[in-house]
Amino acid sequence: MTKSTTQKPSERLASASGINRRTAETFIKAFAETIVECARQDGAAKVSGLGTFKIQAVADRESVKISTGERFIIPGYNKLTFTAAPSVSDVLTDQPPLLPIPEAPAEESPAEESPAEESLSDESPSDESPSDESPALEVPVEVPLPEALVEAPVDSDLKTTTEHPASPVESSEPPAPAAPTVAFPVETSEPPAPAAPTVAAPVESVPGNSVAGNSLPQATPQPKPRTSIWAVIAIAALAIIVIVAVISSNKDKSKPDATQQPATQQTFTLDDESDQDANQRPRVHILRKGESLTTISVNYYGTPDSMAAIWKLNKFPNPNDIPLGTEILLP
């Protein structure tokens, strides 16, 4: 532990307050004298931002000379005590570690940007372009049309699509050439979904047609309602199970609290865990050799802190001098 003498505080005070070093030394000496004077005068002196100085009297005490065994009295004296202000404790407790501040990374080389940033910048235009346009109209390339849709002939309104189904090989391929020609508002995640709202009417009117152009979207909406309904049913069932489990657990918790309420007035609630064992704990303990209130507290409550509660309940004049065989009431 390094120590700092008066010179350093005076030098630091001089540099901090802008006074010369002699004035700083004079001030520090005057500070010490003033504190002693004020403490003598009124018993205590308070310095804002630092703490309180008090003169405390230490009483005479008896001691023994080790060599001769002679007893003698050490006279009492006055000493100057100090109690720090709370703000000082807060400052010293929250002292940050004295670590060097790392230098900020250089910002001169934009080429050295992380690849993540580059990828983000690369992705941003591609992300922006589809968002600017209506999502329903753009046709992604990735979705392959089913064979039934490809092979079925198309109406005059959908002539553009008929040309491509003539070559089923090409239409089945997921890549780009097939997709741009398809006029349906097909999305990547759910290829049959957009077809349903637009072609829902003709599908209903001609449900059985598999040859006409309306047959193209006819097959697609059918599986969707079944899966969605089952999903909803499964989620609802899970929610009901969770709610029932929560309610049952809450009921179980409430039951032991109700049983523990009618405790006697003399019981001391020490711990949440110890309350559960209160019914199993005996009410009286007979003191045996080698036992003390502290050991009894540890045995029954798991902590020596309950010794005070046991002492208070039994009202022993001297907790260290309890005769053997005494019945000790347990809170």
Next chain:
Amino acid sequence: MVTSRQFINALAKNAGMTTNEASYILEHFVNVIIDTVQAEDSVTIQGFGVFEKKKKAEKRLFNPTTGQRRVIPASTTLAFKQSPKLKTNLNPDTANTAATKKNNSEE
């Protein structure tokens, strides 16, 4: 108890400066003490005492009446230890008796 204002007035009188100056320098002096203790763990003022950094361990309190438990976290505070000169200054009688004892033993 002497308040801060009364202390500053007495300090200005002893140091031979105005109360404003004394208040200004006192504020800087307090900061110097705290900063020095933070950096070097202690500050010694000759003829007065030593300001040291003192660690307080975590404390667990238990109220047997209510059964409440509370934990006071560990903290660091400022401690002061008076110098022997200050002790003799505060206790002139014991200083005299100690001096006479020493003289008697030498004789």
